[in-house]
Amino acid sequence: MKTIRTLVCAALVLAGETGAVLADEIRVAVASNFSDAIKAAVDVFEKESGHRVILIFGSTGKHYAQIRNGAPFEAFFAADARRPELLEAQGVAEPGSRFTYAVGKVVLWSPDPDLIDAGADVLVEGGFRHLAMANPKLAPYGKATEEVMRKKGVWDNLRTRTVRGENIAQTFQFVKSGNAELGFVALSQITKPGKAIAGSLWRPPQALYTPIEQQAVLLEDNPAARQFLAFMQEDAAVKIIQSHGYDVPDQP
Numbered sequence: 310m311k312t313i314r315t316l317v318c319a320a321l322v323l324a325g326e327t328g329a330v331l332a333d334e335i336r337v338a339v340a341s342n343f344s345d346a347i348k349a350a351v352d353v354f355e356k357e358s359g360h361r362v363i364l365i366f367g368s369t370g371k372h373y374a375q376i377r378n379g380a381p382f383e384a385f386f387a388a389d390a391r392r393p394e395l396l397e398a399q400g401v402a403e404p405g406s407r408f409t410y411a412v413g414k415v416v417l418w419s420p421d422p423d424l425i426d427a428g429a430d431v432l433v434e435g436g437f438r439h440l441a442m443a444n445p446k447l448a449p450y451g452k453a454t455e456e457v458m459r460k461k462g463v464w465d466n467l468r469t470r471t472v473r474g475e476n477i478a479q480t481f482q483f484v485k486s487g488n489a490e491l492g493f494v495a496l497s498q499i500t501k502p503g504k505a506i507a508g509s510l511w512r513p514p515q516a517l518y519t520p521i522e523q524q525a526v527l528l529e530d531n532p533a534a535r536q537f538l539a540f541m542q543e544d545a546a547v548k549i550i551q552s553h554g555y556d557v558p559d560q561p
Contacts, residue, residue: 332359333533336381338372339364340388340523341478342413342450342495346553347386350546358540360533368476370447376401376528383534386410386525388477389449393526406527410541411555413521415453417511418484418499419491429511431491432463439472441483441492449521450477454493456518500554523555 339347344366351362365372365382373392376382377399385402387393390409396402417432419425424437431437443451451473458464472488474480477495484492499506527538540546547557 334361335383338382339386341476368447383529390524393524403527411523414496420508425509437490439489441489453518496554502552
């Protein structure tokens, strides 16, 4: 009996050690607009896999520059398709790993429930001091905002009244804190699963800006990172992404 107990204990110890070896830690660069959705998805993934995911948020432009300069990320969730495609073409990303994980929406939003009407007349009437937007040179949501404002015919009049965030997270904080009365933010930032959107908003028609196709790519080929990217295309993750205000294309 003692021998059997010893063997069982040894097996349990070995299993524990094997689990520790199999568990891994991965660093993932993530566009700031995707923070809430990916945090919710990571909670599920970590419980299922035992791996730990470290999320580093920032602008897609800055992440791209850091990756090109050798930043130690295993995966990149960008706010556009261009940077992941460039990394793949440059041989920095793993070939064939790139996929679209979400399609983002830009909206004009204010915490003031009466400031923005259905036609966004406030942009023409100008009843505000500051309008927040992300930097178009760094953030795809900023580029989309500029497209909307140009097609709306208000860019020349309002560009000097804009306050620009380095990324969409900073832009959102400008509006939330009251430093800007309104701003163009990501729909995902004001969408909370099961809750109504507070304040007032205008959803620009898709015809006013290029669809914000957000792609992910594998930067270092290891099992844990591949498993995480695969998980982000599964039904459980897709439902989380959709619940945070994104469209999700059909995956092959």
